[in-house]
Amino acid sequence: MTKNNIEPVRLMANENPFGPSPKALAGINEQSQNVHCYPDWVPQTLKEKLAAKNQVPPKNIIVSAGSYELINLISRFLVNRDEEILTFDNTFIAYSLSAKRNGRKCVIAHMSGLDCNLENLISLCTNKTKVIFFANPNNPTGTIVTHDSLKNLLETVPDNVLVVVDEAYCEYVTDESYPDSRQLQKDFSNLIILRTFSKIYGLAGLRIGYGIAGEKLVKILAKNQILRSINLLGEKAAEAALDDVEYINHSASYNSKERAYLFNELKQLGFVVNESQANFQYLLFQDNEQKNNVYETLEKDGLMVCDLEIFGQEKSLRITIGQSETNQRIIDCLSQIK
Ligand SMILES: Cc1ncc(COP(=O)(O)O)c(C=O)c1O
Incomplete structure (x- = not known):
C-alpha cells in the first residue's frame, strides 16, 4: 500500500501487466x-x-x-x-x-x-x-x-x-x-x-x-x-x-494499442515523448524539478514508475505500459499538472 492507502501499480520494471499465461x-x-x-x-x-x-x-x-x-x-x-x-x-x-x-x-x-x-x-x-x-x-x-x-x-x-x-x-x-x-x-x-x-x-x-x-x-x-x-x-x-502463442500475440497487440494511446495523449498534454517500440514510454523533461513533480504526482496515485536517476540518467522517467485502466489513470493524473 502507498501512503494514501492505494494499492500500488508496478510500472517501473517493464513486466507484462497480465502476468504469465x-x-x-x-x-x-x-x-x-x-x-x-x-x-x-x-x-x-x-x-x-x-x-x-x-x-x-x-x-x-x-x-x-x-x-x-x-x-x-x-x-x-x-x-x-x-x-x-x-x-x-x-x-x-x-x-x-x-x-x-x-x-x-x-x-x-x-x-x-x-x-x-x-x-x-x-x-x-x-x-x-x-x-x-x-x-x-x-x-x-x-x-x-x-x-x-x-x-x-x-x-x-x-x-x-x-x-x-x-x-x-x-x-x-x-x-x-x-x-x-x-x-x-x-x-x-x-x-x-x-x-x-x-x-x-x-x-x-x-x-x-x-x-x-x-x-x-x-x-x-x-x-x-x-x-x-x-x-x-x-x-x-x-x-x-x-x-501459448495466442497469449503472447494478445499481449503484443494490446501493448501496441495502449502504446499508441499513451503516446498520443502524452504528446497532447505537451510532454516530450518518442514513438517507443517496446512496452514502456520514455519521458524527457527540461529539468529535474519538473521530472520530480511528475514522479511524485504519479506516486501519490499509486502509479510507481521508474525514475531513471537510479541508472545515472537525469531529467527522465520510464513508464511501463499497463492495462487500459492504468494507462487512463496515468493520463488523468498527468492532466492535473499540465
Ligand atoms: C534490455 C534488457 N535486457 C535484459 C533485461 C533483464 O532480463 P532478465 O530478467 O532476463 O535478466 C532487462 C530488464 O529490464 C532489459 O531491459
Missing part, C-alpha cells in the same frame, strides 16, 4: 510437487523447443538464469582483462555494471539523441574492443536499430569483435525495419542474440532467458555456467509459455 501457470502448478527434485543438468526439452521456435539447431541455443546471467558470462569469460567492452551511455545499465563487477574496462559511446547510433560505436572500436553490447529495442528510450544498421555494423567490425544484441523486448516491436537477427546470426558467427522470458512471457520472478549464438561461443558460455543455474519451475514454465 494460464498455460505457464498450469506448468508451474504441475511442477510444484516436484520442487524437492533437482532439474536436469541441461534443460534439453526447453532447448529443443527454443531451437524449433527460432529455426536454429539446438547447439546454437544456451538457456540461462535470465539475460543477466548471460551478460555476466559474456563479460567475464569472453573478454580478457586487457580487452574492452563497448556500449552506449543511455542503454541498459547491466552491460556497464557487469563490466565493472568483472574488472573489465567499459568504453561508453554517446547516443545520438534517443537513438543507439551504431556509427558512434564504430568510431570507438579499437583493437582492444572485444564485445559490443546494446539493447534493441533500447531500454530506456524504446528506439530501435534497423536491420540495415545492424548488418552494416557486423560487416564493419572485425569478426573477433562479438556483437551482443539484447532483444528483451523484441516481441513488442511493430516497425518492419527491425532486424531479422536470427537470419544475420547464420551469416555472422560473432553475433550473439539475448532473449528473455521476463518481459512479454511474464516470468521475471523465475529468472529464465536464453541466447542464440555460434556453437563455439555457446560451448564456452555453457562450460562456465553455474551448474544447474536454471531452476525447475522456470524451465517448465518457459516450456509451457512457448505453447
Whole structure:
C-alpha cells in the first residue's frame, strides 16, 4: 500500500501487466510437487523447443538464469582483462555494471539523441574492443536499430569483435525495419542474440532467458555456467509459455494499442515523448524539478514508475505500459499538472 492507502501499480520494471499465461501457470502448478527434485543438468526439452521456435539447431541455443546471467558470462569469460567492452551511455545499465563487477574496462559511446547510433560505436572500436553490447529495442528510450544498421555494423567490425544484441523486448516491436537477427546470426558467427522470458512471457520472478549464438561461443558460455543455474519451475514454465502463442500475440497487440494511446495523449498534454517500440514510454523533461513533480504526482496515485536517476540518467522517467485502466489513470493524473 502507498501512503494514501492505494494499492500500488508496478510500472517501473517493464513486466507484462497480465502476468504469465494460464498455460505457464498450469506448468508451474504441475511442477510444484516436484520442487524437492533437482532439474536436469541441461534443460534439453526447453532447448529443443527454443531451437524449433527460432529455426536454429539446438547447439546454437544456451538457456540461462535470465539475460543477466548471460551478460555476466559474456563479460567475464569472453573478454580478457586487457580487452574492452563497448556500449552506449543511455542503454541498459547491466552491460556497464557487469563490466565493472568483472574488472573489465567499459568504453561508453554517446547516443545520438534517443537513438543507439551504431556509427558512434564504430568510431570507438579499437583493437582492444572485444564485445559490443546494446539493447534493441533500447531500454530506456524504446528506439530501435534497423536491420540495415545492424548488418552494416557486423560487416564493419572485425569478426573477433562479438556483437551482443539484447532483444528483451523484441516481441513488442511493430516497425518492419527491425532486424531479422536470427537470419544475420547464420551469416555472422560473432553475433550473439539475448532473449528473455521476463518481459512479454511474464516470468521475471523465475529468472529464465536464453541466447542464440555460434556453437563455439555457446560451448564456452555453457562450460562456465553455474551448474544447474536454471531452476525447475522456470524451465517448465518457459516450456509451457512457448505453447501459448495466442497469449503472447494478445499481449503484443494490446501493448501496441495502449502504446499508441499513451503516446498520443502524452504528446497532447505537451510532454516530450518518442514513438517507443517496446512496452514502456520514455519521458524527457527540461529539468529535474519538473521530472520530480511528475514522479511524485504519479506516486501519490499509486502509479510507481521508474525514475531513471537510479541508472545515472537525469531529467527522465520510464513508464511501463499497463492495462487500459492504468494507462487512463496515468493520463488523468498527468492532466492535473499540465
Ligand atoms: C534490455 C534488457 N535486457 C535484459 C533485461 C533483464 O532480463 P532478465 O530478467 O532476463 O535478466 C532487462 C530488464 O529490464 C532489459 O531491459
